[in-house]
Amino acid sequence: MVDQLSRVFAALADPTRRDMVARLTEADHTVGDLAAPYDVSLQAVSKHLKVLEDAGLVTRTRQAQRRPVHLEAEVLDLMTKWIERHRRRAEERFAALDGVLAQMQDDEQPHPTQQEGTAS
Template sequence: MERGGDADDRLDRAFLALADPVRRAIVARLSRGPATVNELAAPFDITKQAVSKHIQVLEHAGLVTRTRDAQRRPVHLDAAALERLTAWIDRYRLDAERSYRRLDALLADMTDTNEKGTKT
């Protein structure tokens, strides 16, 4: 079932990755700067291996990358990937806001018309 190719697949993987609260917490932590697996695992009551699996899901979704710094392998948030998600959400949010503004204007017109009709 082709819906738009790679862009849709990346979007699907990103939203699926962010559906998990542990992965969202990892993304939130990485928004403050790179961190190692040990640093990312510290606040959770799960194994480092489980955290590594969560990081792999985030990597597969294109949300994080890993680099090598001597013996360390810090994980970095890909801000551009988050920007693509935000842009996708904003497109639909703006459409919804335009619809609500039109509805508000229509209701205001109806209220004005009713008030004018009852004042005479």
């Protein structure tokens, strides 16, 4: 069993599943409803839904013989948080590096020593 974050990323790595999620942001849909635009069997769509469900992105409730699919958008926050946390760290480092480079230029050393500055 893999962690949820991995499952969410993996679930959204497929264009068909991303499109389903996109459509589910606007309204709940039944399986057949969801499947209509895609040129694959209903069973294939059902499988995609299972992937989204295992990732926690979607819930299927029973309603007569229909199984309306509902988006659980909060799970997206898991990803946003991970991404933002690391993007911010990266940006801070790049900002710091820019500072160092600016400092180096200010010093105006006569022998620029092109490479070797990337260590930390």
